[in-house]
Amino acid sequence: MKEVADRLNAVADHLDEHAPAMDQRMVDMWSGEGITRHDPVTGPENAIAPPLHLTGKDDGSVEGEVALGLPYQGPPGHVHGGISALLLDHTLGVANHWAGQSGMTAELTLRYHRPTPLFEPLTVTGEQVAVDGRKIRTTGAITARGEVCVSAEGLFIAKHLPRPR
Numbered sequence: 001m002k003e004v005a006d007r008l009n010a011v012a013d014h015l016d017e018h019a020p021a022m023d024q025r026m027v028d029m030w031s032g033e034g035i036t037r038h039d040p041v042t043g044p045e046n047a048i049a050p051p052l053h054l055t056g057k058d059d060g061s062v063e064g065e066v067a068l069g070l071p072y073q074g075p076p077g078h079v080h081g082g083i084s085a086l087l088l089d090h091t092l093g094v095a096n097h098w099a100g101q102s103g104m105t106a107e108l109t110l111r112y113h114r115p116t117p118l119f120e121p122l123t124v125t126g127e128q129v130a131v132d133g134r135k136i137r138t139t140g141a142i143t144a145r146g147e148v149c150v151s152a153e154g155l156f157i158a159k160h161l162p163r164p165r
């Protein structure tokens, strides 16, 4: 293991030496497609993203499928509750974008109905249900084998932080 660790550390050092400065990386990250490349849920450029592939549906909702492995484990053989919250926060946010009115999470209420299994296909859904001025209400769920494991209700407030330039 030490030899493997040494090799990985050498690769990490090499990448650090050749990476642009952090402020430049921030500008690059937020150019073009921006968050969809680097976010921690769907982003192919983010090592901690499972990644979940979300698709916008004609009815205005979004849906994706993902199977989660060991890095996301909480209870034995099951998904950590914070990871479920991460997936749902993001999926509700994407549902808002898909519906045309987006914002920042002000409240996220989760109900954990049953343990969410690792290694099995999970369906993650999100749907905007109401917009009242700057307040956006959005719901979603994670299901496995057709049963709801986690359901979510979110309040988002229309606010957008500036992209780094």
Ligand SMILES: CCCCCCCC/C=C\CCCCCCCC(=O)SCCNC(=O)CCNC(=O)[C@H](O)C(C)(C)COP(=O)(O)OP(=O)(O)OC[C@H]1O[C@@H](n2cnc3c(N)ncnc32)[C@H](O)[C@@H]1OP(=O)(O)O
Pocket (backbone or CB within 6 Å): 035, 036, 054, 055, 056, 062, 089, 090, 091, 092, 093, 094, 097, 098, 103, 104, 105, 106, 107, 133, 134, 135, 155, 157, 158, 159
């Ligand atoms: C499938 C195809 C896809 C295509 C599209 C793909 C593109 C996808 C692109 C991108 C997807 C991105 C997805 C990201 C998802 C992740 C989102 C996050 O995790 S965001 C980070 C966590 N959230 C924060 O850090 C917020 C921190 N809090 C704040 O900044 C503020 O507190 C904020 C914005 C929440 C509100 O602050 P104020 O100053 O702007 O607004 P005030 O005036 O305080 O409130 C406005 C109204 O909202 C109510 N309000 C505010 N906060 C509330 C709360 N917590 N509970 C209840 N009401 C609240 C207030 O009472 C007020 O209501 P009255 O107008 O008076 O009726």
